[in-house]
Amino acid sequence: MQVRAEGGGNIRVTPAVYVALLAAVATLALWLRFPFPEPGWQHVDERAFILQPLAFFSGDLNPHFFNYPTLQLYLASAIYWLYHALFSSASIESFVAYRYFVDASDLIFISRVVTTLMAVGTVIAAASLGRRLYGEAGGLIAALTLAVIPLHVRFSHLAATDVPAALWTTLAVLWAVRIVEEQRPRDLLIAGVFVGLAASTKYPGVFCVVPVAVAAWQGPNRMGRCLRAGAAAAAALALTSPFLWLSPLEAWQDISAMGVEHLAGDNHRPNGGPLLHLVEHTLRYGLGFGVLLTVLIAVGWRPRSMTRAETILCAGIAGLALLPAVASSGFMRYAIPLAPVLAVLAARPLVRLPLPRWGLGAWLLVVLAVPAYASWQSRTMLSGPDTRLEALGWLEARHADGYRLIQASGSGGAPGFLTPEVILARETYFLRSYSDEQLRQAYAELARRSDFPPLAVRGLSEDAIVAAPDSASGSGILCLIDHPILVDEENRYEELSRWPLDWVDFRAGRLARGVFDPVDWLLLPVDGFSYMRATGPNVRLATVGLPLAAPVPDTRSYFALRGAVMDAKRAVGEDRYAEAQALYDHIFSSPFVMAELLTKILLVELYTGAGMAHFQQGEPGLALTLWQRSLEMRPNDAIALTNVGTALTALKRYDEALAHMERAASLSAWNADLLYNLGTLYLRLSRFTEGAKVLERAVALRPEADGFSNLGWACLRLGRRDDAARSLRSALALDPDHEQARRGLDELNRR
Numbered sequence: 088m089q090v091r092a093e094g095g096g097n098i099r100v101t102p103a104v105y106v107a108l109l110a111a112v113a114t115l116a117l118w119l120r121f122p123f124p125e126p127g128w129q130h131v132d133e134r135a136f137i138l139q140p141l142a143f144f145s146g147d148l149n150p151h152f153f154n155y156p157t158l159q160l161y162l163a164s165a166i167y168w169l170y171h172a173l174f175s176s177a178s179i180e181s182f183v184a185y186r187y188f189v190d191a192s193d194l195i196f197i198s199r200v201v202t203t204l205m206a207v208g209t210v211i212a213a214a215s216l217g218r219r220l221y222g223e224a225g226g227l228i229a230a231l232t233l234a235v236i237p238l239h240v241r242f243s244h245l246a247a248t249d250v251p252a253a254l255w256t257t258l259a260v261l262w263a264v265r266i267v268e269e270q271r272p273r274d275l276l277i278a279g280v281f282v283g284l285a286a287s288t289k290y291p292g293v294f295c296v297v298p299v300a301v302a303a304w305q306g307p308n309r310m311g312r313c314l315r316a317g318a319a320a321a322a323a324l325a326l327t328s329p330f331l332w333l334s335p336l337e338a339w340q341d342i343s344a345m346g347v348e349h350l351a352g353d354n355h356r357p358n359g360g361p362l363l364h365l366v367e368h369t370l371r372y373g374l375g376f377g378v379l380l381t382v383l384i385a386v387g388w389r390p391r392s393m394t395r396a397e398t399i400l401c402a403g404i405a406g407l408a409l410l411p412a413v414a415s416s417g418f419m420r421y422a423i424p425l426a427p428v429l430a431v432l433a434a435r436p437l438v439r440l441p442l443p444r445w446g447l448g449a450w451l452l453v454v455l456a457v458p459a460y461a462s463w464q465s466r467t468m469l470s471g472p473d474t475r476l477e478a479l480g481w482l483e484a485r486h487a488d489g490y491r492l493i494q495a496s497g498s499g500g501a502p503g504f505l506t507p508e509v510i511l512a513r514e515t516y517f518l519r520s521y522s523d524e525q526l527r528q529a530y531a532e533l534a535r536r537s538d539f540p541p542l543a544v545r546g547l548s549e550d551a552i553v554a555a556p557d558s559a560s561g562s563g564i565l566c567l568i569d570h571p572i573l574v575d576e577e578n579r580y581e582e583l584s585r586w587p588l589d590w591v592d593f594r595a596g597r598l599a600r601g602v603f604d605p606v607d608w609l610l611l612p613v614d615g616f617s618y619m620r621a622t623g624p625n626v627r628l629a630t631v632g633l634p635l636a637a638p639v640p641d642t643r644s645y646f647a648l649r650g651a652v653m654d655a656k657r658a659v660g661e662d663r664y665a666e667a668q669a670l671y672d673h674i675f676s677s678p679f680v681m682a683e684l685l686t687k688i689l690l691v692e693l694y695t696g697a698g699m700a701h702f703q704q705g706e707p708g709l710a711l712t713l714w715q716r717s718l719e720m721r722p723n724d725a726i727a728l729t730n731v732g733t734a735l736t737a738l739k740r741y742d743e744a745l746a747h748m749e750r751a752a753s754l755s756a757w758n759a760d761l762l763y764n765l766g767t768l769y770l771r772l773s774r775f776t777e778g779a780k781v782l783e784r785a786v787a788l789r790p791e792a793d794g795f796s797n798l799g800w801a802c803l804r805l806g807r808r809d810d811a812a813r814s815l816r817s818a819l820a821l822d823p824d825h826e827q828a829r830r831g832l833d834e835l836n837r838r
Contacts, residue, residue: 100223108227109214116210116234119462120203120243122470125196128623129503131608136198136246137191138513140164141183142520149330151519153341156328158287159248163198170197181536184529187517188510189539189642198246205251206243210234212257213427217434219264220396225434228451233430235459238373241611242420244469248289249420255285256295257427260403264396266302272315275303279316283323285424290342292424296320297406298399305395349416355606357417364417365408372602372613373419373426375458378433385435397435403428419604419613464616474593474623475502481591481628482541482564489542489639491563491683493631495549496579500610500624501568504543505642507684510649523653530650539642546683549583552631559632570595570610570624572603580627588629596620637680645684648677652685652693659696664703671697691717691727698730707737725755729764741772752781759789767797775804786814792822799831811835 100108139150139157143164150157170193171182186194213233218226233239243250262278265271278299285292296317303312324331331338348354357364370379386401393401407428411421433454437447479502482490492504517526543564553559565588569580584590601615611622640648651674658667674681675697681690698713711734718727732747748765755761762785769778782798799814812835818828 100227102223105218105223105227109211109230112214112227112230112234113207113210116230117203117207119234119240119466120206121200122244122466124470125199126244126469126473126622127192127476128473129192129195130245130247131499133195133198133246135160136163137186137194138516140167140194141187141191142516144168144179144183145520145525147520149334149337149520151337152516153331153338154345155248156287156290156324156331158284158327159251161327162201163194163246166197166201167194170194178532180525180528181532184532185536188513188529188533188646189505195246199244202246202250203243205254206239209239209250209254209257209427212254212261213430216257216261216264216400216427217431219261219268220394220400220431221434221438224447225431225438228434228437229427229431231451232378232433232455233427235455235462236374236378236426236430237458237461237465237613238369238419238422239426240462241465241609241613242423247420249423252285252289252292253424253427255281255288256292256403256407256424259285259295260298260400260428263298263302263399263403266299267305267395267399270306275312275316276319278302279319280323282316282320283325284327286320287324287327291410291421293320294406294409295403295424298403301402302399350414352415355416355418357605361414361417362412365411365422368604369411369417369419369422370425370429372461373422374429375454375461377454377456378429378458381433381436381454382429385432388436388439400428400432404432417606419607461614461616465611468611468616468619468622472621474595474621474626475500476623477593477621478502478566478626478628479504479540481593482543486541486564488641489544491547491561491633491635491639492543492545492566493547493549493552493563494545494566494568495583496567496569499573500570500608501566502626504545505540506543506545507645508545508686510645511686511689523657527650527653527657530646530653534643534647534650537643542640542642542645544639544683546680547633547635551633551635553634554632556632559634560636561633562630563633565629565631567627568624569598569627570603571598571601572605572608572610573624584627586629588631591628593623593626593628594620595623595625598625635680638678640677640679640684644679648674648679648684652689655700656692656696659699662703664700667696667700668704671700687720691720691724694720695727695730698734702734702737707734710734711738723754725751725758725761728754729761732768733764736768736771741768744768745772756784757788759785759791759794762788763791763794763797766794766801770797770801773804775801779805779807779810786817790817790821792818792825792828794818795821796825796828796831799828803831803835808835 135152135155139152139160140163142150143161148161150160171179175182210230210233214226214230217229221228239250239253259278259281262274262281265274266278282293282296282299285295299316300313303309303316306312357368359367374382404425407424411425414421437450442450492506494501514526517529547563549565552565565583567580567583595610596619600618601612603610603612610624612619651670655667655670655674658664658670674693681693685693694713694717698710698717701713702710711731714727714730714734718724718731721727728747728751732744732751735741735744735747745768748761748768751761752765762781766778766782766785769775769781779798779801782794782801786794786798795814795818799811799818802811802814811831815828815831815835818825819832822828
């Protein structure tokens, strides 16, 4: 049987030929979307496909991160678990630890493969939609168009949610068309499910509800049909992103913050406004001028002759265009769900106009040549050199044990340095799903391995560079980054590049001649490919002298150090002060500069814990020195002030102690412990009136036997017999064996 495309002139395609040609188009789509060798760098948004899926291995399925819904993240986690079960001999703890904190390139590859396969599935879905609207010829044209346009190709290798969401939105539009053509109740449910899956992959996917709602409204029992599709969508979303409903406040906090940033913020705002940017940049380069012109012809040519199914397609385009047309963040990726439906619409004039086969072929050749070339060049560049990887390779070959890094210009799009900041930032995410003990075990696992990239320590700025290298006591690496999309308001790249250093350059090409998506960090051009040698920014490296001779730990030593810090903190928390003291002494005996390796908060914890260990071991002098280091970093911290005051009290330096205690109480007037310590010090100094006032506040906040006892003694010294008796009896009521309170009552009775 032969099927003639409606209005398609002499274009006829048999089903067998259709299947064969569609398979060829799908193969082309796969080839364009699967660069080989695989890019070794990672896009910033791909981190979510490391941290969240591995967090689910803890058994906690709450992502504690709602910038994305969880369908694609759950899918990735399940595949990673299967990958570990089938191909990894490491324990689950070691598997997670290494990939969470060091290198998850194998997992990113897996998620990229999933994205690529879903992208090819979208090409097939677009063919099905085009076939339903315009026959076999229309389906093939839609598939071929989507297969080669850069908007879909350039992101189909990323472990991200945009391309998978486009599969579900395309299927939702396809089933919306089925609703108006076949009027089957089950199509309402299926279309609703696809809407829910789209929203559960990327929140703006929910806009594919527009064509489904329009289709559901065209028929009897309009409201009931809409409610049926809506219920199916809500159920699919609830089942695949359940913590949107189970943790609504946490979810709303992330979603609202993201909405403010990307819908109304200025951080990623393109010039000219979002709608102009969508047409002038995203669609022009993402579709190619010829495809964009064909789409405009499809919209303007005999619009009154559009079928009901075509109006559903147009409704889908309108709904999916909403976000990129109004969002302040002009990411090209926001328009990816538009690519399949625009590819289908582009088939309309080609099959409706009475074109001979050679005419159709010529039109397709002219229209698709430029986007196909751009997609081919994108694939070639993605499988080619990258300046960030070249720079990292140069550093690893010369500094395998680690190095000091001064990154003076640009941070976005920089090489993927493994730094303490990166590790400690991931530690924060890790602790959302895992316990402190599991984190300590992870660091212990890592401390037993040696297959690490070098650690890059960033503790100094370019101001620390020694002009005369011969007089420097140490050395480091100065790194400069330059790219057209980077904001360098102070022109640091040009300024520092003029320094007379032995620069090593890794140049991407003549970046000023290339055209780039101005707000994305893909660092892959959309035009001007002939001027490019590699992906990535221009990177300049130079070895410089530094006034610091202390060594930099290798990565393994860093994990061992971080584990020791956690062990010492746990020992203090469990009152094992002798063990804690030994651990802290070992930590401080290392030759490394702690301020380079730990965050300010962790440094405060380090000195606070070490001070507590020494204080409890009868060494208030050492405790004072350590606690003063904490106070220097947090001069307005009430706990740090109290600790210093406690050590000074033990050293009988009461006036200094009192000054610290009073300041602590003024900063934290509702802390019962601080008030108790201050009141007790007042009593030691025989300042009973002040002591009584402070202790009254302390016991009001937290009634305790010690507080009431001390308050009773203060009142006793002041001659307030009734208040003294009441306080001492309150102490005994809380602790009948409280010796100090009992002696106070005896003293009161003798008077």
